Amino acid sequence: MQFRAMRIPIETVRLTNGLLVTLSPDRAAPIVAVNVWYHVGSANERVGRTGFAHLFEHMLFQGSADVAANEHFELVQRAGGTLNGSTWLDRTNYFETVPSNQLELALWLEANRMGYLLPAMTQEKLDTQRDVVKNERRWSVDNQPYGTWWERLPALTFPDGHPFHHSLMGSMEDLTAASLDDVREFFAAHYRPDNAVLSIAGDFDRDEAVTMVERHFGAISSGPARPTLPNMSVPETFGLWKREVVEDSAMVPRLFLAFRSPPFGTEGYYASSVAAAILGSRKGSRLYRRLVRERQVASEAQAFTFDLSKGSDLLVVDVTARPGIPADVLEHEVAVEIDVVHRDGVEGAEVERAVAVIEADIVRSMQSAGDRADRLSMFATYFQTPELVNEQLARYRAVSTTAVNAFLRGRLGENNRASLLYVPRSSTPSEYAEAAISEGAL
Amino acid sequence: MTATASPRLPRPVPGPARDYHFPTFERLLLGNKVAVLVAPMPRLPIATVLAVVDAGAGWDRPGREGLAQLVAKLLLEGAGSRDGAELADAFERLGATVESSADWDAAVLSMTVTSTHIAPAFALFADVLRHPAFPEREIERLKAERLAELLQLRAEPRGLADEAFATALYDTSSRYAVAEGGAKETVEMISVGDVAGLYGLRYGPLTTTLIVAGDVTTSSVMKLAKKHLGDWAGNAERGRPSTDKPARTTPATHLVAKEGAPQSELRIGHIGVPRTHPEYFEIVVMNAIFGGLFNSRINMNLREAHAYTYSAFSGFDWRRGAGPFIISTAVRTDVTTDSIRQVLREVDRMRTECVSAEELSLATSYLDGVFPIRYETTAAVAGALANQTVYGLPDNYFDTYRAHIRSVSADSVLATAERHLDPSRMQVVVVGDASELRGQLQELRFGPLVAYDLPSEA
Numbered sequence: 001m002q003f004r005a006m007r008i009p010i011e012t013v014r015l016t017n018g019l020l021v022t023l024s025p026d027r028a029a030p031i032v033a034v035n036v037w038y039h040v041g042s043a044n045e046r047v048g049r050t051g052f053a054h055l056f057e058h059m060l061f062q063g064s065a066d067v068a069a070n071e072h073f074e075l076v077q078r079a080g081g082t083l084n085g086s087t088w089l090d091r092t093n094y095f096e097t098v099p100s101n102q103l104e105l106a107l108w109l110e111a112n113r114m115g116y117l118l119p120a121m122t123q124e125k126l127d128t129q130r131d132v133v134k135n136e137r138r139w140s141v142d143n144q145p146y147g148t149w150w151e152r153l154p155a156l157t158f159p160d161g162h163p164f165h166h167s168l169m170g171s172m173e174d175l176t177a178a179s180l181d182d183v184r185e186f187f188a189a190h191y192r193p194d195n196a197v198l199s200i201a202g203d204f205d206r207d208e209a210v211t212m213v214e215r216h217f218g219a220i221s222s223g224p225a226r227p228t229l230p231n232m233s234v235p236e237t238f239g240l241w242k243r244e245v246v247e248d249s250a251m252v253p254r255l256f257l258a259f260r261s262p263p264f265g266t267e268g269y270y271a272s273s274v275a276a277a278i279l280g281s282r283k284g285s286r287l288y289r290r291l292v293r294e295r296q297v298a299s300e301a302q303a304f305t306f307d308l309s310k311g312s313d314l315l316v317v318d319v320t321a322r323p324g325i326p327a328d329v330l331e332h333e334v335a336v337e338i339d340v341v342h343r344d345g346v347e348g349a350e351v352e353r354a355v356a357v358i359e360a361d362i363v364r365s366m367q368s369a370g371d372r373a374d375r376l377s378m379f380a381t382y383f384q385t386p387e388l389v390n391e392q393l394a395r396y397r398a399v400s401t402t403a404v405n406a407f408l409r410g411r412l413g414e415n416n417r418a419s420l421l422y423v424p425r426s427s428t429p430s431e432y433a434e435a436a437i438s439e440g441a442l
Numbered sequence: 443m444t445a446t447a448s449p450r451l452p453r454p455v456p457g458p459a460r461d462y463h464f465p466t467f468e469r470l471l472l473g474n475k476v477a478v479l480v481a482p483m484p485r486l487p488i489a490t491v492l493a494v495v496d497a498g499a500g501w502d503r504p505g506r507e508g509l510a511q512l513v514a515k516l517l518l519e520g521a522g523s524r525d526g527a528e529l530a531d532a533f534e535r536l537g538a539t540v541e542s543s544a545d546w547d548a549a550v551l552s553m554t555v556t557s558t559h560i561a562p563a564f565a566l567f568a569d570v571l572r573h574p575a576f577p578e579r580e581i582e583r584l585k586a587e588r589l590a591e592l593l594q595l596r597a598e599p600r601g602l603a604d605e606a607f608a609t610a611l612y613d614t615s616s617r618y619a620v621a622e623g624g625a626k627e628t629v630e631m632i633s634v635g636d637v638a639g640l641y642g643l644r645y646g647p648l649t650t651t652l653i654v655a656g657d658v659t660t661s662s663v664m665k666l667a668k669k670h671l672g673d674w675a676g677n678a679e680r681g682r683p684s685t686d687k688p689a690r691t692t693p694a695t696h697l698v699a700k701e702g703a704p705q706s707e708l709r710i711g712h713i714g715v716p717r718t719h720p721e722y723f724e725i726v727v728m729n730a731i732f733g734g735l736f737n738s739r740i741n742m743n744l745r746e747a748h749a750y751t752y753s754a755f756s757g758f759d760w761r762r763g764a765g766p767f768i769i770s771t772a773v774r775t776d777v778t779t780d781s782i783r784q785v786l787r788e789v790d791r792m793r794t795e796c797v798s799a800e801e802l803s804l805a806t807s808y809l810d811g812v813f814p815i816r817y818e819t820t821a822a823v824a825g826a827l828a829n830q831t832v833y834g835l836p837d838n839y840f841d842t843y844r845a846h847i848r849s850v851s852a853d854s855v856l857a858t859a860e861r862h863l864d865p866s867r868m869q870v871v872v873v874g875d876a877s878e879l880r881g882q883l884q885e886l887r888f889g890p891l892v893a894y895d896l897p898s899e900a
Contacts, residue, residue: 004487028485030460031815066450070746073736078804079456080811099811104454116450131749138705139752139772145597203460216451249702251593282539283518284530293527296583299590323590353535360537363488363556367819424597 006363007390008201008372012380013210017222018194021213022376022386024201026369032202034106035095035373036114037381039197040190042170043090043163043229043310051133051170052178054087056186058129060094061085065116069125072109079105082370089154089164090310091381097370100203107216110198114191115220121183130175137169145250146422156244157258157314157418163229164311194222199376199386202369232311236260237416244418245327247425252299253327255334256420257317259411264309265383270395271403272305272411276315277354278346278404279303284353286346287319290337297325297333309382315411327423342412345405355396362392462814464840465823468660474647476671479827480663481655483820487557489656490820491564493571494828497549497644499622500683500762507617508588508624509632513640514544515584517551520575529570538563542570545622546685546761548832549644554821557657561666568670571645576637588629599700599707599772603873606698606894607709610869611766613687618763646676651831656820686763688713693868693889699876706778706874707771710785712867714767717760717833724858725758727850730805732756732792732859733769737804739788740769748784750777762833767862775875779882782870786888789868792859796852809847 013021042053063069076083081098096106141147151167158164198217200209237260262268280287280303287301300320305313317338321330365371372389379388467481499510518540519526533540538555551571555563595601605621612619620628652671654663719725726734733740733756744754750773759765773781817823830839870888872879876895883891 004485006487029814029818030462031818066453070737070742074804075453077735077737077808077812080808080813080815082812082815097815099456099459099814101456101459102811105456108451108454112450128746128749132745132752135705135750135772135774136752138774142704143599143707143772145594249597251597252590282530282534284527284534289527289530293583296586299587320594322586323593349535353531356537357534357539360539360554360556363486363537364539364554364819364821367486367488369818 006366006393008366010376010386010389011206012386013213015193015214015218017218017220019217019220020197020380020384021210022197022199022380023206023209024199024372024376025204025206026201027203030100030203031097031369032100032103032200032204033095033097033369033373034103034110035093035199035201035370035377036110037091037093037197037377038191039090039195039381040092041088041090042166042168044190044227045166048174049178049182050166050174051168052174052182052186053092054168054170055129055133055175055178056183057085057087057092058133059121059126059183060113060117062125062129063120064113065119066112067109067120069120072113075105075109081106087168089168089308093374093377095370095374103200103204103209104212107212111216111220114193114196114217117187117191118184121180123180126178126180126183130178134172134175137172141169146248146254148246148248149256149420149422152244152246153256153258153314153316153420156242156420157238157260158234158311162234162311163232164308188223189227192222192226193217193220195226197377197380199373199380201373201376229310234260234312236312237411238418239415241414242418243421245421245423248422250422250424252323252424253321253325253330254422255317255319255327255330257334257338258418258420259315259416261305261313261315261407261411263311263313264305264307265388268407269305269313270399271407272313272315274351274354274358274396274399275404275407276303276305277358278350279341280317281354281357286341286350287317287334287337291319291333295333297322297330327421331419331421338412341408345408346401348401351399351401351404355399358396359393459811464817464826465655467827469837470660470664472647472667472672474672474674476647476667476674477651477831478663478667479651479653479831480658480660481823481827482659483656483823487657488820489555489557489560489654489658490824491553491555491560491567492653492824492828493551493567494651494653494831495549495551495645496649496680497640498544498547500546500617500685501640501644502617502624504615505628506632506636507620507628508622509636509640510549510644511544511623512581512584512588512629512632513637514542514549514551516576516580516637517542517570517574519580519584520577522569522573522575525577526580529566532566533563536563540567546618546763546765548828550828552821552824560658564666565670571650572671572674574641576634576641578634581632581634581637585629585632588623589626591623592626599703599705599873602698602700603707603709603871606696606873607711607766607768607869607871609689610694610696610871611689611711611713613689616687617683617685618765619689644678646678647671647674648676649678649680651828653824653827653831655824655827682762684763685761686713686765688867690869691867693866693870694892695870695883695886695888695890696872696892696894697876697879697883698871698873698894700873701875701877703874704775705772706775706872706879708769708773708778708781709871710769710782710868711756711767712864712869713764714758715862716762716764718762721858721862723846724850724854725862726809727802727805727847728792728855728858728862729756729758730809731797731801731855732788732863735805735808739792740771740785743784743788744771744773744781748777750774750781775878778872778874778879779886782886782888786865789863789865793863796856799852802850802852802855806847806850810844813844
C-alpha cells in the first residue's frame, strides 16, 4: 500500500564499526538489490594521482582474500544477477541485483572486499587494470567528439586546487605513476565501514538481513580517523563570464554553458533543478522549443544539474549547433534565451510542466530495486537521512514560480556564466568517401 | 585487522529460489481488428502504453531509406488540432513521457504515464497515432536533423564503424546495408507525398497492436481502446519485406581512415540468422560464452589477459530478416592486428572444442536467473510483449524461456558454433589511424584489404 502512495519503507541500522545500513523491503518480485556507497571520489585524490579513485574501483573487481580476480563478476552472474560499480567526484558505488535467495552471496562479496581486499592485490593486476583504464580513457574521452567536456567543465568552473577541479578519469602520466603503495593507502583511508553506506532493497526478511549484515560486516574494523576533505566552499557566483574555446575533431559546434547553483539537497537546489527542467528537459522545454524547433539553430538542447552536494552545484546548458551555424552564432542565440529568463523569469505553467516531468521520472525510477537502493545510499551518504527519498516529490511540488524566478535572477546573470565552446578543428573532414579508393588481393 | 574475530566466513550457499512468473497478460481484439495486450501490474501508479505498428524500416523502398523512421518521428510533430510544441506541452503537463521511432521491424509509439492521468494521455496518444498532420516545416526540420546526425557521425568512430560494418555485410540491394534512419542522399529525396504515402500504406488497425502494462485493468484498457481506436478504419495489412542479401561471401578487411585516432574501433562478424531461427536458445547461450558476458572468452582475452581494450563483446542483432552477428571492441592502435588474430583464434576455438561445464553453467544459470530482473518495470514488460508480437513468438514464450535456456547442452553449443560462427565469410572493419594501420593489416592477410578515406575539407 505504501508503494502506491509513492512512499517506500525505510529502516536504518548502524553497526558498531560505523557502517550505516538502510533497509527497504518489497516482497513483490523475488529480486533484491545490494548497493554500497563509499564516500570517496576523485575529490579525495592527492596531487599527482588524478584518476586514482576510478582505477581503484577497477581493482575492487580484481578479487579479495577469498575471491579470485574477476570472480566477483562470475559469481554474481552465475547467481543470475547484474552488477557494476561507478566513480564520481565525491563517491564511488558498487551494486548487485540478484535473485532474492542469493542475497547472502552479494553481502559476502561486498564484505570480503571491504574487509580483506589487500591480500589479493598484486603488481600484475594493477598493471593490467592501469592499461584497461587507459583504454577506457581513449575510448570515452580521447577518441570521442566533445569527449573531454566532462573534465574540461569542472576544470573551468572550480578553481585550481579545488577538489572538483581535476580530471576524474585522470591523466595518462598520473595513471602510470600509481603504485601498490597508493592502493594500500587509499584502501586504509577510505574503504572502511565508517565511510560506507550499505543499502538493501527488495525481497528480503528484515531480521534475517540484519543478522546476515552483522555476521559479514560486523567484524570489519574502521581503523584510525580518516583524512578529511579540504574546505570545498566557493563563492555563489563566478563573478565574471568565464570562457574557454576548444578545437576538437567534431563536425559542428557545441556549447556547454554552466552556472554555479545551490548544492544538491539544499533548499535552493530544488528551485535550480526545476529551472534546469524548464530550460532543457524534454521537447516541451524552453531551449528545445526556441532553439531546435523555432530558431532551428540547434539540433539538440538540454539542461541539467550535476547534483554536487558540496561547495557548489552546477546547472549546465548543453546545446549542439545545426550544421552551418557558426560557434559564435550558437553562443549568441543561447545567451539571448538565457538573458530573457534571467530578466523576465518564467510562467507558472512552465513550472507545472517541469514539476510534472520530474515527478514522472521519480515515479519511474522507483520501479527498480537497484535504483531504490542507490537513492537510499545517496541520501544516507550525503545527509545521513535515507528517509529523504520519500520527501522528494513533496520538495519538488513545493517549489514556487517565485522561487524559480529568484534563482534565475540571482544565478543566470553574466556574472555567473562559464562557457565551454567546442569548435570543429579546421582540418576536420567534412565528407566521407563512400567508395573504396584501393582494393587489392593480398 | 583486530584479533577479536575470525571474520572471514565461507562462501554462502543459496537456499531455493522463490517462484517467479512473468506478468499474466490478456490478448483481445477490437471490432476493427486492432490487437490489444494488457498486462496488469498494480504495484505502482504507473503504466506504459505502446502502439506497435508493422511499419518498420524494412518497408522503406529503395532510394527512400529513412522514410519509415521519419514517419514514426513525425507522429509527435503535430496531430489533430495541435502542433508539435503544443503536443509536447500537453503530454508533459500530464507527466507523460512519449517517444516514437521505427526500428527494422516495427514503428513504436510509446508512452509511460502515471495511472491517474492515463485517460487524457491516452486520448492524445490515439490522436497522434490516427491523425498526424505531417506539416511540411516539421518534415524539413527532422530531415535536416537526420542530416546533422549523419554529418556528426563522420567524426564519431563508433558510429563510423557500425556504418562501415553494415555496408561490408549487406548487398546494396538489401535494406540492411543502410542504417534505419537512412543516408544523406536518400533522406534528401524524401517528399511530403512519400511521408503521407507510407503512413497510408502501413498504419491502420490491421497492422497495429496496442500493448498496455502497469496499473490498469483489462476492462479499463478496453474501454479506452474502444473509445479512441474503435472506429479507426484502414486496410494496411501485415507482411514481411525482404531485407538481408549479403554483399560478399568471402572474407575481407575494411580500413576506414581516422587520422590521429588513439584507438582502433573494430567490428568483426558476418550476417547472422533471423530472430525466428529454431536454434535461437542455443545461439543465445553460445554467444553468452563467446562474447556476451563479462567473463566471456573474448573479454577475458582482450581485456583481462592482454589489456588491449576497455571492453570486448559480441552479439546477434535479432531482426525479422538475418541481422548481423557482431564482435565489437576498441583497442590500442599498435595491437590492432594482434587483437583481430586473438578474436579469430577464439572463433576457431569456439567451433572446434566443446565448452567446459563451468562455462556452460555460467551462461545458462545467468540467463535463467536474471530473467525476473529484466522485467521490473512496466516499460520492460511492455517491450517484451512488443517483441513477442513483432516476431510472432508463442503466448507461452515467457513461461518456457527459462526451461529452454537450461536445456541447452555443451554439444548443442558446439554444433551451433560450427553452423553460426563462420570465418569463411567474416568481415573485419577497422576505424583508426590508417597510416599506422595499413602495414599491420596487410600482414594480417585476412582477405583483400579495402581502404576508405575521409578526405579533409579543402
